[in-house]
Amino acid sequence: NNEAxxxxxxxxxxxxxxxxxxxxxxxxxxxxxxxxAGVPVVLGCLDEAACNFxxxxxxxxxxxxxxxxxxxxxxxxxxxxxxxxxxxCEGVPIVLGCLDETACNFxxxxxxxxxxxxxxxxxxxxxxxxxxxMTTESYTYNGDAAHNYTWSVSGGLFQGESSxxxxxxxxxxxxxxxxxxxxxxxxxxxGCSGDxxxxxxxxxxxxxxxxxxxxxxxxxxxKDILTLSAQDAIHKPEWLDLVDLRGQIVRTWPAxxxxxxxxxxxxxxxxxxxxxxxxxxxxxxxxxxxxR
Numbered sequence: 001n002n003e004a005x006x007x008x009x010x011x012x013x014x015x016x017x018x019x020x021x022x023x024x025x026x027x028x029x030x031x032x033x034x035x036x037a038g039v040p041v042v043l044g045c046l047d048e049a050a051c052n053f054x055x056x057x058x059x060x061x062x063x064x065x066x067x068x069x070x071x072x073x074x075x076x077x078x079x080x081x082x083x084x085x086x087x088x089c090e091g092v093p094i095v096l097g098c099l100d101e102t103a104c105n106f107x108x109x110x111x112x113x114x115x116x117x118x119x120x121x122x123x124x125x126x127x128x129x130x131x132x133x134m135t136t137e138s139y140t141y142n143g144d145a146a147h148n149y150t151w152s153v154s155g156g157l158f159q160g161e162s163s164x165x166x167x168x169x170x171x172x173x174x175x176x177x178x179x180x181x182x183x184x185x186x187x188x189x190x191g192c193s194g195d196x197x198x199x200x201x202x203x204x205x206x207x208x209x210x211x212x213x214x215x216x217x218x219x220x221x222x223k224d225i226l227t228l229s230a231q232d233a234i235h236k237p238e239w240l241d242l243v244d245l246r247g248q249i250v251r252t253w254p255a256x257x258x259x260x261x262x263x264x265x266x267x268x269x270x271x272x273x274x275x276x277x278x279x280x281x282x283x284x285x286x287x288x289x290x291x292r
Contacts, residue, residue, distance in 0.1 A: 026058055051087030079111055104192030120147065121186045121194025130201045130221055130271075130289045131174045140169040141184045141196065148187040155180025155202055177202045203271070203287045210276075213284050217274065221289035224265035228276070231258040235278035242288065243273045264290055 012018070018036035020028045025038025044057025050064035065071070071089035073081045078091025097110025103117035127139035136159060143149065151164030155176035158164045164184075172182055180200040187193040210217055214232040230237050237255035240262065244250050250272070253262055262274075269290050276284045 051083060104188065104190060119194070120188045120192050121184075121196050123186070123196060125182060125184060125196055125198040127182070127198065128200065129198065130203065130291065131180070132203045132220070132287075133174050133177050136171055136173045138169060138171055139182050139198065141186075143168060143184075143186050144188070146189065150185045150187075151182065152185075153180070153182050155200070156182075174200070174202055201271075203289065210284060210286055213276075213278070213282075215276065215284070217286055217288075220286075221291035222264055223290070223292055224263070226262040226264050226274075226288060228260045228262065228274075229258070230255070230260065233258070233278070235280045235282065237276050237278050239277045241275050241277075242267070243275060245271060264288075 012030055012034075014030055014032050014034070016030050018028050018030055020036045020038045022028075022038060024041050026041055028036055028038035031037055039058060041059050042054075042057045043059050043061040044054030045052045045064035046057055046060040047053055047064045047066075050066050052063060052065060065083055065087075067083050067085050067087065069083050071081050071083055073089045073091045075081075075091060077094055079094055081089055081091035083089055092111060094112050095107075095110045096112050096114040097107030098105045098117040099110055099113040100106060100117045103119055105116060105118060121143075123142040125139055125141050128137040131137050139151075141149065145168065149166060149168060151158065151167075151170050153164070153170075153172050155178070156172045156174040159171040159173050162170070164170050170182070174180060180202045181197055182200060183195055183197040185193055185195050210228075214230070214234045215237070216229045218227055218229075220226070228237075228240065237260070239255055240253045240260065241249050242251040242262075242264070250267060251262070251264070253260065255276075267290055269292055272288045272290065274286045274288045276286075278284065
């Protein structure tokens with residue numbers, strides 16, 4: 001503009017970007033004739049590393065695919081279809097089988113699960129989960145009678161001729177305190193095997209300790225009522241209390257008779273210590289299990 005004295009920033013020239021108003025063009029610029037013109041849109045893949053790179057395209061249409069990308073080869077007998085290094089879509093032939101590595105019939109060559117998986121050692125051992133040493137407890141496994149079974153025990157000994165072999169039930173004489181366990185290995189007719197374990201909390205035999213002072217406590221484990229018989233006690237009991245695992249006294253009773261009934265129905269399940277204070281100043285203790 002020859003008449004302008006102050007530049008208003010409106011100048012444009014050959015090559016400057018513009019908008020020609022045509023949605024079918026891109027890269028709009030002013031040409032040598034100062035006309036705004038664009039290049040016609042050519043859709044295609046702009047990734048030079050892609051299988052379908054289009055040298056003539058100027059707008060990416062999201063159609064690019066490369067080696068390793070998923071595809072569909074149209075063959076129902078294949079899976080995991082993908083483009084190979086030659087940019088051809090191909091799949092892996094289907095191999096049906098069990099894909100669960102923990103199953104008896106796991107097939108390492110299978111790539112499609114056919115729901116044929118089967119297992120052993122899916123049952124449960126039932127029996128006392130808390131026991132005292134030098135007592136005998138029964139344990140049973142609800143397995144298939146046609147399978148073979150081998151039992152093992154930690155903290156005790158099997159009673160009977162079977163010694164824990166070939167049976168669904170065993171008798172265990174617990175002979176330790178602390179942590180014990182009873183387990184069974186189940187083997188089916190194909191030779192597939194698995195283990196089931198039951199952890200057992202083993203307590204000091206409180207009955208024998210109380211017998212030293214002529215008292216008997218029962219039942220143990222207890223549910224709602226615990227009874228202490230002091231009829232043959234060497235020293236007369238004067239009081240009783242129950243202490244939890246934190247060392248807190250949770251219940252106290254006077255010893256008013258030689259047969260004392262202790263109500264524990266409102267106490268939480270768990271392990272406690274019963275303390276019996278006697279007239280000679282001594283205290284006898286015994287572990288108590290409340291179980292429901």
